[in-house]
Amino acid sequence: MKKRFLAALLAATMAGCLLAGCGSPKDSSSDDSKEGSSQEVTLRFIDVSPSPERQKYYEGVFEKFEEETGVTVNYESVPWDDAADKLTVLGASGQLPDVITTHPLWLGQFTEADWILPIDEYVEEHGDEFVEAVKKINWAQEKERYGHVYSIPDGFMVKGIFYRKDWVEEIGYKIPTGKDWTYDAYFDLIKALTDKDKKQYGNSFRGARGAFDPLITYLQTYSGGYVYDEEGNFILNTPECVEALEKWCEIYKDGYVPQDSVNWGFVEMVDNFTGGLTGTISNDSEVAKACEEKMDPSQWGVLPMPVSTIDGKMMNTAGSPYSYTISKASEHPEEALALIDFLVRPDNNIEYCKMGGLIPIKNDVGDDAIYGEDGPYAVFQAELNDPNFTVPPMYGPFNYTDLHQDMFHTELQKYLLGQQSAEDVLNHIGTELTTRMKQYLADNEGAEIETPKTMQ
Amino acid sequence: MKKKIEPWLFLFPVLLILLLLFGYPLINSVIMAFQNYKLTAPNDxxxxxxxxxxKLAGDPDSLMILKNSFIYVFVSVIGQFLLGLILALALKKRFRGRGLYQSVVFLPWAFSGFVVGLIFRWSFNGEYGVVNNLLAMLGLTDTNIAWLGTPGFSLAVVIIAMIWMGIPFFAIMxxxxxxxxxxxxxxxxxxxxCGTMRQFFQITLPYIKPTLITTTLLRTIWIFNSLDxxxxxxxxxxxxxxxTLPAYMYSKAFGSYDFGFAAALGVLLMVILGVYALLFLKVTKYDKAGDF
Incomplete structure (x- = not known):
C-alpha cells in the first residue's frame, strides 16, 4: 500500500514538473505577424541573450531606425537557456523573426535546414568597412563551411595586456613594440614594474581556475598555434615548451607576483590590478570595462599580445558572442538587411560594444574617446587588423570542462609549489588531452585536427 | 495486531517525507557511485x-585528502573541546557583566559559515590581511606570509576558523x-x-561526561561533513x-560535474562516519555513561 501511494505521489510530482516545463517557452512570439501586409513595414527581431540593459539598447536603436527609415521593429526575446529550443521550433514552423541574433555554433543547423538567407552581396559591397578579422576569419570560415556568408558578428572579444601606464612612466621604462614585443619582453616588463617596498607587483598571475588558458596561448607561439599533430598527439611538451613553462612560472617563483596568486582566478586578477597591487594583467578586452569603472584614464593602457619569437605570429582570440542573421521566412529581407546594417553602424555598434567590453567590428570608429585612435581600445582595433593576428584552436573539440575545472590548474600549482617538474605538468596534461583527442578522432570519422586561423 | 498499526499511521507522514527527501537521494547516490555519471555527458x-x-584509489591526491580530513577534524574537535570547556568553566561562576560577556563570546555560533569563511579569508590575505599586519606590528615577521598560498598554512587557517566558530557550541552545552x-x-x-583539581576530575567530569560524549560525537560528524x-x-x-573529503566531493560534483566519482567519495565518507559512530559509542560505553 505504502509503495503504491509513493508511486502515485511521485508520478503526480513528475507530471507537474513536466507541465510546468513545457508551458513556458511557447508564448510571446506571434503577436504582430498580421500587420505585415499593409504599407507600413514591421520587422520582428529576436534577442537570445536578453537583459534589461540589452533590451534598453535595442529598443533605443530601433526607435532611431524607425525615425530614419519608417520601419517599425518589434523587440522579442527568449532567455539564453531556452533559445536553441525555441529557435528550432520557430524555424521548423517557418515562423522565425526577420532578424535573429544567433550563436556561431547554431549556423550549421540553420544553414542545413535552410532557415536563413546568405548575405554575400552585402559583404562584397560593404566588406571594406569592416576590420580584417571579420573578413579573413569569420566570413572566410562561414564561406568555407557553409558555402556562403550568413551573418555579421556583433563585436569581438580580443585579448590584450592591460598595464599601469603611470608606473611605466614613473620608472621611465620603454616598452618594446612590433617584433620585439615578445613574451620575454613581457616578462622583463613584469620584473621592472615590481617594487615590493611600494607594494607593487609586476603581474596579476593566474594560479587557480583557468591558469592554463593564458599559458597555452604562450606555448602555442612555439608551435605555430597547433596543439596536436595530425594523429592527435599533444605537441606542446617539447623541450622549448618545458622551458617556456619554466619561464612563465619564474615570475611566480622569483616573487614578481604576489605569493597568494597561486589561488587567483579571474576575479582576484582583475580586482588586484584595478586595486593597484599589480602592474599588468593579460586577459580579454572585457577587463577594460572594470578598468574604466575603477581607475583613472591616466593610470592604465593596453598593450597588444606579445608575438612569437619563431614566426612573429600573435596568438589571440577573436570570439564574437553573437551574430545577426536574416530569416528566410522574412517577408521584408531588404529592410531586415538594412536593420542589421544599422545595428553595426559605427555609432550603434560602439554603443553596443561598450555594454560588454567588446571591440567594434568596423574600422571607422572616428574620434570616440575609448575606441578612437587615442583611446585605450585602439590597440585591440589594431590587433584585429594586424596581419600576424592568429586565432589558435583551444584544447580540442571534445568536452574538457572537468579538466578545466580541476586538472589543468592543479597540475600547474604542483609545479609552482615545487611538488613536481615542469615536464611532468605538460606530460600529465598532454597524456590526458591526447587520449581524449584520439578518442574524438576515432568516434568522429573524417574529423580533422583544427588548424589555427590566420589573416593570410 | 490492530493496535500495532496505529503508531505507524501517525508516523506515516514523517516517514514519507524522510523517505522522499532523505532515503531516495541516499540510495540514489549509492547507485550513482557505481555509474559513469557525468553531467558533461548526460547521454552517456x-x-x-x-x-x-x-579511480579514487588511484588518485594520487586521495591519501593526502584523507589525511587532511583527519587532521582537520581531530585538531578542530580537540581545540573546540578544550577552549569550550575552559570558557564554560569560566562562565560558571557569577561575575559582573557575565550576561553581556556570554552573549558576545557565543556570537560566532550565530554567524553563517559563509560569513566566517569570508572573515578569515580576508584576515589571512597575504597582501592586505590584518593578521600579517598584526604580526609585522609585533615585530614577529617582516615579510608578508602567504597564508592561503602555502601548503600547510592554508589548512591551518581553515582549522583556526573552524575552532573559532565551534567553541561556543561546546561552551553552551x-x-x-x-x-x-x-x-x-x-x-x-x-x-x-577535597581539593579543586580532585573535585574537577572526580565530580565535575563524571557529571558532564554524557554531555561531553554526545557533543563530541555530534561535532566530529558535523565537522567531518562540513565543507563551507x-x-x-x-x-x-x-x-x-x-x-578535505567533503570539499573534494563538492568540487568533483559541482566543479568537474563528475557525479559518479563524487558519489563514490560520498559513500567513502558515509562508511568512515558509520564506523566512527559505532566505535565511538562502543568505546565510551555510551549506554552506561549516565550511571554512577
Missing part, C-alpha cells in the same frame, strides 16, 4: 562497476551540564577536604593541499 550514463572506486550539577555535592567534597569553510577560505588550494 551507464553502470561501470567499481571504476569510480578504482558544557555550561548547561555544569549548571545541572547539584551544589551540595561540591559542599560535601569541601567538607571532606574549506570551499570559501581556500577552495582546497593550493594544489588540493587544504582539500
Amino acid at each position: 550514463i551507464y553502470f561501470n562497476g567499481i571504476e569510480n572506486f578504482k 558544557i555550561l548547561a551540564a555544569l549548571q545541572s550539577i547539584p551544589s551540595d555535592v561540591y559542599e560535601a567534597a569541601d567538607v571532606d577536604g 569553510l574549506v570551499v570559501i577560505i581556500t577552495d582546497g588550494g593550493p594544489a588540493n593541499t587544504s582539500q
